Amino acid sequence: xxxxxxxxxxxxxxxxxxxxxxxxxxPEGESVVLVGPSGCGKTxxxxxxNRLIEPTGGTITVAGRDVAQMEAHELRRGIGYVIQQxxxxxxxxxxxxxxxxxKLLGWEKKRIQARVLELxxxxxxxxxxxxxxxxxxxxxxxxxxxxARALAAxxxxxxxxxxxxxxxxxxxxRLQDELVSLQARLNKTIVLVTHDIDEAIKLGDxxxxxxxxxxxxxxxxxxxxxxxxxxxxxxxxxxxxxxxxRLSLVPISQINLDPGPVLPRSAPVAEAREMMxxxxxxxxxxxxxxxxxxxxxxxxxxxxxxxxxxHLLPFQTKLAATDSLQQALDAVISSHTAVAAVFxxxxxxxxxxSEEISREIIE
Amino acid sequence: MIGLAQTQAQGVFRWDWIGRNIxxxxxxxxxxxxxxxxxVSVGLVISTVLSLIIVRYRKTYxxxxxxxxxxxxxxxxxxxxxxxxxxxxxxxTAEIVLVxxxxxxxxxxxxxxIDGVPQDVLEAARGxxxxxxxxxxxxxxxxALPVIVAGIRIAAVTVIGLVTVTSLxxxxxxxxxxxxxxxxxxxxxxxxxxxxxxxxxxxxxxVVDVSLALTERALTxxxxxxxxx
Ligand SMILES: Nc1ncnc2c1ncn2[C@@H]1O[C@H](COP(=O)(O)OP(=O)(O)OP(=O)(O)O)[C@@H](O)[C@H]1O
Ligand SMILES: [Mg+2]
Numbered sequence: 052x053x054x055x056x057x058x059x060x061x062x063x064x065x066x067x068x069x070x071x072x073x074x075x076x077x078p079e080g081e082s083v084v085l086v087g088p089s090g091c092g093k094t095x096x097x098x099x100x101n102r103l104i105e106p107t108g109g110t111i112t113v114a115g116r117d118v119a120q121m122e123a124h125e126l127r128r129g130i131g132y133v134i135q136q137x138x139x140x141x142x143x144x145x146x147x148x149x150x151x152x153x154k155l156l157g158w159e160k161k162r163i164q165a166r167v168l169e170l171x172x173x174x175x176x177x178x179x180x181x182x183x184x185x186x187x188x189x190x191x192x193x194x195x196x197x198x199a200r201a202l203a204a205x206x207x208x209x210x211x212x213x214x215x216x217x218x219x220x221x222x223x224x225r226l227q228d229e230l231v232s233l234q235a236r237l238n239k240t241i242v243l244v245t246h247d248i249d250e251a252i253k254l255g256d257x258x259x260x261x262x263x264x265x266x267x268x269x270x271x272x273x274x275x276x277x278x279x280x281x282x283x284x285x286x287x288x289x290x291x292x293x294x295x296x297r298l299s300l301v302p303i304s305q306i307n308l309d310p311g312p313v314l315p316r317s318a319p320v321a322e323a324r325e326m327m328x329x330x331x332x333x334x335x336x337x338x339x340x341x342x343x344x345x346x347x348x349x350x351x352x353x354x355x356x357x358x359x360x361x362h363l364l365p366f367q368t369k370l371a372a373t374d375s376l377q378q379a380l381d382a383v384i385s386s387h388t389a390v391a392a393v394f395x396x397x398x399x400x401x402x403x404x405s406e407e408i409s410r411e412i413i414e
Numbered sequence: 415m416i417g418l419a420q421t422q423a424q425g426v427f428r429w430d431w432i433g434r435n436i437x438x439x440x441x442x443x444x445x446x447x448x449x450x451x452x453x454v455s456v457g458l459v460i461s462t463v464l465s466l467i468i469v470r471y472r473k474t475y476x477x478x479x480x481x482x483x484x485x486x487x488x489x490x491x492x493x494x495x496x497x498x499x500x501x502x503x504x505x506x507t508a509e510i511v512l513v514x515x516x517x518x519x520x521x522x523x524x525x526x527x528i529d530g531v532p533q534d535v536l537e538a539a540r541g542x543x544x545x546x547x548x549x550x551x552x553x554x555x556x557x558a559l560p561v562i563v564a565g566i567r568i569a570a571v572t573v574i575g576l577v578t579v580t581s582l583x584x585x586x587x588x589x590x591x592x593x594x595x596x597x598x599x600x601x602x603x604x605x606x607x608x609x610x611x612x613x614x615x616x617x618x619x620x621v622v623d624v625s626l627a628l629t630e631r632a633l634t635x636x637x638x639x640x641x642x643x
Contacts, residue, residue: 103541126545138538142556142636151542184636200542210541 052239053077053100053208060095060265069095070265073109077257079207082234082241084255086248087288092265095243097210101130102244113208128152131201131209131239135216137193139185145196146181152204162300170199175229191222198230203239211243227253248289252277252296260285274300277366281403294412298377303393306411308401311390315339316359318350334388337363341398346388366392372400376411379403428606438593439610446587446618449577453509454570457516462526465524475525482517490515490579498583508580515576517567522567527558560637563630567623574619578611588615 054076059066070092085093100103100111102123111118118126142144146167147154153163171178174195194214201209214230215223220258225314227250235240245251249312251258253275259270262284269281280286289296312326312335333349337347337358345363352361354412370393382391383405390402432439464482468475493511501507533556539549578589586593591611598604631638 063418101541103537124543125546126543127541132538132541134534134538136497136532136534138532138534138536138541140539140553140557141532142634155543186636323527 052111052114053080053242054110054112055096055099056098056112057111058099058106058111060092060099060104061107064081066209068264070099070106072077073265073267075259075267076269077240077242079240081169081256082239082243082254083257083259084251085242085244085259085261086246087261087268088263089246091261091263093261093301094212094260096265097212097244100208101127101132101137101210109409114254118384124374128155129206129208131204131206133197133201133211133214135213137197137217138196139196139200143183144184145188148185148196149181149199149203149321151200156204158204173198173202173233190218191226194218194222194226195229198233202239207240209239209241211241213245214243216245223288230254249296253299256347260288295377298380298408298412299375301376301411302373303376303379303403304372306376306403306407308393309390309404309407311343311392311402312336313338313343313399314358315362316344319357320355323358324349327338336392337361338399343392343399368392369394370403371395376403376408378406380408383408416554420589425604426605427609431603431606432610439614442587442590443592443614443618445585446574446577446615447583448507449505449512449580450570450573450588450618453512453573453577454460454516454566456509457480457513457520457573458566460513461517461524462539463522465521465528467527468521469528475499479518482514482521485514486518488514490576491582494579494582508585508633512573512576515572519572520562521568523568524558524562527561527565530561531557546633556634560634561632563626563633567594567626570613570622570626571619573605574615574622578615588612588618 056074056340058070058073059068060070066270073096074093085096090212093102099106100113100118103116106119111128113126126161140151143151147168149170150163153166158166167181168178171181176192176195176199180188180192183198188196194217197214201211215226218226223293229252243254245254255273256275257270258273260268260276262268267278269285270281270290271281276298277293279301280289280293286293312330312332313327314323314335314337316337326331326335327349334346336346337344345365347358347361347363352358355361368386368391370379370382370391372395374393381389381394383389383403390404393400393403433595468478471492475497475563488513490626493514497510498574499508500511514547533555535557536549539553577587580586581593588611591607595607595609597613598607
């Protein structure tokens with residue numbers, strides 16, 4: 052746990068504070084993303100935690116200990132640190148780069164060796180890269196080495212300043228996904244700085260939205276931030292599409308599902324026509340009792356008495372109740388029927404419709 | 415024609431002189447090398463100390479480079495003439511003069527080398543928990559090495575040339591032959607000595623420069639390998 056209490060920083064020779072009076076708590080094992088416009092004090096706040104910048108006021112505690120009372124280098128060896136420019140040591144091999152902090156801590160050779168291999172695996176690098184120098188890696192690979200180096204001594208806390216800012220969008224997305232899965236396994240207390248709100252939403256258990264002067268405008272889980280912005284600044288920063296952004300954070304199980312135009316096999320064709328009229332569509336589904344078999348169109352039933360022998364089409368997209376509304380929207384938009392079937396395992400739960408999704412966006 | 419030229423060349427350059435003076439040549443080689451090595455080593459120690467002061471206290475950069483700059487511009491002959499009454503016809507006199515010429519070059523390169531260490535690398539090192547001292551020794555110094563060695567190469571080559579001047583106080587390495595050659599009024603034997611002294615001095619400079627360059631290559635394998643694109 053990291054606690055900031057009335058923390059402030061005024062740089063020498065400046066009359067406005069870079070960070071005015073900041074108080075918030077980062078819970079153990081959670082990832083908190085600091086986000087906000089350029090110059091709002093994100094980096095300053097982050098660097099005050101590992102004392103690369105000394106605060107001019109207030110106190111910061113990490114795991115209950117006041118950082119100001121600790122030796123700066125001791126403190127830093129217990130905190131992983133990743134920066135945008137990565138800052139790998141160009142004169143050291145990848146192996147030695149990763150081993151930096153364990154060496155500083157005086158670990159035994161064998162233990163360091165084993166740890167390096169473990170981390171190489173963890174961040175998905177290949178072992179033959181270990182003997183290379185940083186200049187011999189791609190940007191994305193270097194960033195992975197940067198993360199591995201920060202994690203080397205297994206610090207409980209990880210500070211990251213725009214860690215994916217310098218790589219291209221495709222690599223960035225992949226590294227973000229990797230961080231999410233890494234965090235799911237490691238449960239570090241992570242403080243990450245970005246100015247990209249989408250990255251904040253994706254990576255943060257909580258998002259701290261800062262304004263110029265280090266003013267904390269809102270501190271909330273991403274979903275709450277998007278659903279209920281505290282003020283106009285927050286709403287403005289999130290953008291007009293915040294409703295759509297939120298879809299990726301809300302599971303389908305949160306909204307009402309339509310039972311759907313479902314009929315048993317034995318149903319007469321007239322009943323199917325009635326159902327289609329009611330739904331104002333030209334198709335219906337055969338199923339019942341938590342199962343569905345497939346769907347058919349109005350044309351398919353011409354000449355039949357019941358649905359018994361009607362040719363059924365399989366559902367292309369099956370959604371799980373745990374999938375996000377964004378995935379549901381994707382499925383609905385790209386499906387022939389403008390709805391998507393939702394399942395809990397094999398059990399049919401109902402249909403998600405574009406009406407329900409847009410109701411959720413507007414809310 | 416060719417025969418004539420050869421006769422003339424043989425007349426001017428006395429190969430037999432080399433054979434008769436091989437011991438003296440060896441002694442002067444040792445002297446030349448020792449004067450150079452001592453001068454560059456002492457220069458390096460002094461420059462390192464002064465550079466550390468500069469890196470720590472930036473304001474000292476101008477006064478230090480200004481002072482060593484003046485030392486650099488004093489004609490070596492004048493410096494010798496000035497020192498002999500104080501320190502005599504000694505090795506000390508020679509070394510003071512030689513060392514004073516290395517300082518400006520070495521300090522400029524050491525400071526430039528340390529300044530050239532990328533900011534992000536330094537920040538990462540600090541963030542990882544390096545103490546100031548360890549960071550300097552393990553990160554800054556190795557990264558500054560190519561620029562520092564470049565300075566040592568220039569300093570060494572400069573000193574090797576300058577050593578000949580100290581022949582005026584009875585030292586001089588190969589300069590001894592040049593001085594004696596001059597005193598023989600360009601007689602064949604005199605010319606031979608001037609040519610041998612000059613050629614060996616140049617050869618020594620080249621050998622030292624190349625060896626330092628190779629040493630640097632061996633010490634900085636990381637600087638050679640390049641990205642696979
Ligand atoms: N070393 C410094 N000396 C003086 N002022 C500084 C220093 N570092 C930062 N500042 C100022 O403090 C304010 C906050 O800077 P900070 O680097 O924390 O911003 P940031 O939120 O990280 O911005 P960005 O998104 O552009 O990285 C800025 O106005 C900046 O100019
Ligand atoms: Mg910043």
